[in-house]
Amino acid sequence: MPLFVNGERIASHGSTGELFKRYPELQITSKAFREKKPETIDSKLLLYVQQRELAATTPADSSVTVIGSDDATTCHLVILRHTGSGATCLAHCDGSSTRSEVSLIIKTVRVLTANLKEGRFELHLIGGFLDDLSTSCDLSRQLLAAFSQQKEDIHLLTCCITELNDSVVCGIHRPMVYGVGVNVKTGEIFPATFPHRGPEELLRSARTFTGGQMVNIYDSPGEQIRIGPYSWLSNKDISVWLEQDDQTILKHMSTSPLVEPPHFVTHMKATIQFLLENPRAETLFPGGQSHVYKRSAHGSWDKAADCAVPVHHSGGNN
Numbered sequence: 001m002p003l004f005v006n007g008e009r010i011a012s013h014g015s016t017g018e019l020f021k022r023y024p025e026l027q028i029t030s031k032a033f034r035e036k037k038p039e040t041i042d043s044k045l046l047l048y049v050q051q052r053e054l055a056a057t058t059p060a061d062s063s064v065t066v067i068g069s070d071d072a073t074t075c076h077l078v079i080l081r082h083t084g085s086g087a088t089c090l091a092h093c094d095g096s097s098t099r100s101e102v103s104l105i106i107k108t109v110r111v112l113t114a115n116l117k118e119g120r121f122e123l124h125l126i127g128g129f130l131d132d133l134s135t136s137c138d139l140s141r142q143l144l145a146a147f148s149q150q151k152e153d154i155h156l157l158t159c160c161i162t163e164l165n166d167s168v169v170c171g172i173h174r175p176m177v178y179g180v181g182v183n184v185k186t187g188e189i190f191p192a193t194f195p196h197r198g199p200e201e202l203l204r205s206a207r208t209f210t211g212g213q214m215v216n217i218y219d220s221p222g223e224q225i226r227i228g229p230y231s232w233l234s235n236k237d238i239s240v241w242l243e244q245d246d247q248t249i250l251k252h253m254s255t256s257p258l259v260e261p262p263h264f265v266t267h268m269k270a271t272i273q274f275l276l277e278n279p280r281a282e283t284l285f286p287g288g289q290s291h292v293y294k295r296s297a298h299g300s301w302d303k304a305a306d307c308a309v310p311v312h313h314s315g316g317n318n
Contacts, residue, residue, distance in 0.1 A: 003123070003148050004155045010148065016140050016162050030160040033126070034176050036190050041066050041181055043196035044299030047218060047225070049092050050197070051075060052208045054101075055218035056089035056108045059185045063223040063295035068192050070179025071264075073256035074135040076127035076143060076161060077180045078102075080109050080154075081187050084119020087112035088184045091214065095139040101214040102146035108216060110152075123147060124158035124182075124189050129166040129175040135255045136162045158189065174259040199293050199301045200227055202274040203284065207232070209271050225293040225301060234279035238272050 003010040005023045020027050045065040049055050055067050067090040069077055074094070081088040087109045093101055109121065125143060128136025140161045147154050160177060167176045181192035204217075210232035219226050241249065246265045250257035253268055278284060285291070293301040 002153075003144065004153060007155075010144075010156070016137065016144075016164075019144070019159075020164065026156070026159045027164060029158050030164040033158055033160050033189070033191070034165070038177075038179070038191040038193050039181060040193050040195065041068055042299075043194075043198075046181075046194065046196065048194055048197050049090050049217070050201070050204050050208065051092045051094055052096060052212060052214050053204065053217050054089055054091035054105060054108065054214060055216065056087060056112060057184055057218060057220040057223075058088070058112055059086040061184060061220060061223055064184055064218075066181045066183055066192075068179065068181035068194055070192065070194055071261055072127040072178055072180075073175055073254075073259055074128055074131055074139065076125055076136075076139055078105060078143065079124040079126075079158075079180070079182050079189055080105050081122050081124075081182070082109055082113045082116075082119050083122060083187075084116045085113040086184070086187065088182055088187065090180070090182055093139065093143065093214070095135070095142060097213055098139065098142040099146045099149075102143065102150065104214055104216070106150050106152060112220060121152050121154045122187075123154050123156045124180075125156070126158065126160045126177055126180050126189075127165060127175065128162040129256075129259070130163055130173045131256050132173075133255065172258050178261065199225060199303070200291060202271055203227065203230075203291075205267065205271045206230075206275050206278070206281075209268075209275065223295065224304075227291040227293070228281075229285035229288050229290060230281045232275070232281045236276065236279070239276055241272050242269055 006025060047055050047064045047067045049069040057064050069090060069092045076093050078091045078093055089105050089109045091105050128140055165175050165177055166173055177191045179192045182189045207230045217225055249265045249268055254260050292304040294304060296302040
């Protein structure tokens with residue numbers, strides 16, 4: 001079934017520009033969203049989602065108040081919520097496999113909604129800008145097309161993407177909003193920043209770096225983060241990147257080298273160092289067991305005792 005804006009079925013469109021011209025209300029809601037002051041989210045409330053990850057839960061979850069993600073330049077942050085159940089999913093999409101990612105997002109929310117007939121699916125898309133290679137524009141079109149092809153009716157409420165998330169600073173196009181949070185109790189979405197991106201930030205980043213596809217990191221009924229098991233091929237040749245300067249790293253490892261956040265290069269080098277120190281992912285998951293994290297009484301994500309395993313790394317935030 002198609003996407004809807006204000007109850008009207010979205011007709012086929014050739015570009016995001018045509019979509020925004022036909023439905024100016026999307027411009028209005030995007031402007032209102034961009035003008036919100038970014039919130040800095042306390043880790044005690046947060047379930048953080050990295051690139052090519054998603055997480056979903058319901059308002060009944062006692063361990064999570066906000067699902068969030070950031071560092072999105074050409075990437076898009078996708079939030080889908082069912083108004084009847086309150087089930088909410090946030091995904092960080094980069095265009096690697098958009099159609100299958102959208103199907104997974106829909107399935108994840110549908111499972112948490114069960115057979116509830118009251119309510120509707122509401123969609124929020126945030127991210128991208130007018131980058132030189134049109135990577136953002138391509139991903140915007142892919143997401144809109146993929147959601148239009150789902151069997152569920154989906155109501156598009158926020159579409160702050162590509163040109164509606166673009167600003168020009170000193171002659172350089174850049175995103176206005178890099179990060180988003182969604183309050184799973186209320187459904188409110190807002191620009192956000194996240195000082196803490198754990199647990200196991202480098203392990204999760206290594207999975208994406210080595211080609212891992214979209215994965216759900218959260219077990220909502222159990223209120224626990226489940227990481228892995230992962231696998232990757234050892235590649236000692238990546239050590240050459242540790243010798244490169246910042247500009248070289250940005251040029252070859254970013255889709256938007258001029259507008260990455262300040263920590264991008266440091267994070268990429270820490271991820272590469274992690275892979276060099278852990279060349280065989282299976283050694284990090286004895287018996288093929290996931291790393292399971294539960295919210296402690298103090299608000300931190302603590303690893304379950306029976307899932308503890310040493311992970312070797314030299315730096316980065318875990």
